[in-house]
Amino acid sequence: MLTLENITYKKRGQTLLSQINGEINRGDCVTLFGPNGAGKSTLIKIMAGLVKPSKGKRSIQPEHKNPIGYVPQQTALFKGLTVRDQIKYYQKLTKPKSNEFIDDMILSLGLSQILNKRIEQLSGGMKRKVNLAVGMVHQPELLLLDEAFVGVDLAAKHDMLTWLRKLNNQGTTIVFITHDWYVIQHLQPTMWVLDHGVMIDQVEWDSVPYLNLNRQSQALQKMFDVNMGSVR
Numbered sequence: 001m002l003t004l005e006n007i008t009y010k011k012r013g014q015t016l017l018s019q020i021n022g023e024i025n026r027g028d029c030v031t032l033f034g035p036n037g038a039g040k041s042t043l044i045k046i047m048a049g050l051v052k053p054s055k056g057k058r059s060i061q062p063e064h065k066n067p068i069g070y071v072p073q074q075t076a077l078f079k080g081l082t083v084r085d086q087i088k089y090y091q092k093l094t095k096p097k098s099n100e101f102i103d104d105m106i107l108s109l110g111l112s113q114i115l116n117k118r119i120e121q122l123s124g125g126m127k128r129k130v131n132l133a134v135g136m137v138h139q140p141e142l143l144l145l146d147e148a149f150v151g152v153d154l155a156a157k158h159d160m161l162t163w164l165r166k167l168n169n170q171g172t173t174i175v176f177i178t179h180d181w182y183v184i185q186h187l188q189p190t191m192w193v194l195d196h197g198v199m200i201d202q203v204e205w206d207s208v209p210y211l212n213l214n215r216q217s218q219a220l221q222k223m224f225d226v227n228m229g230s231v232r
Ligand SMILES: Nc1ncnc2c1ncn2[C@@H]1O[C@H](COP(=O)(O)OP(=O)(O)OP(=O)(O)O)[C@@H](O)[C@H]1O
Pocket: 011, 012, 016, 034, 035, 036, 037, 038, 039, 040, 041, 042, 043
């Protein structure tokens, strides 16, 4: 449903992404994985159509209008509004298909108890959950999550991930960025491994234990080894 062909992105004379190729099919679950500054956020914005590549082509074959749900790293919420009004506002903007989906989302994300709270009354983790919810009210075909789980407690994270996994099993395509290995283990994605704006490898979850990146990047190999428990 989403194809990237030779995507290159330059800013102020600096090459932030170089010759990225990749294809994401309906129902895929993909993570963009790499160290700070690798170019993950820039790439997900290009996937979302928010940033235009300097060279190369991004194409999307949606089934419906308004197919993308983009959840940015920075929460984008209106402080004065309650959680309920916030969700209603985005519902009006995006004309979702079903109320049933929204009710399920509110329940699954544990938002029922905070519907009447204003955004400024919420904790950081609660804001994250609302941020995810408003990015999803229109039941997107392709969900793009940039660090959506930062600061969320483990119980809430478990609920978010269980729901996302259910949606993925039902056909929603998910691309996400995280440094949290718990999240990766739960969603068991294909990993697009990036460093210095270059796609180093695309690895299926089952092959991750056998990955050897030492020749391309010792730093990245160490990230994998630490997460897989082979460095103490
Ligand atoms: N608006 C900008 N102008 C110039 N350089 C930028 C801009 N935005 C990002 N960069 C640079 O592009 C590179 C990639 O940034 P990006 O945010 O995409 O990385 P990232 O992999 O998402 O990092 P992190 O894990 O820290 O969030 C970094 O070197 C960053 O400094």
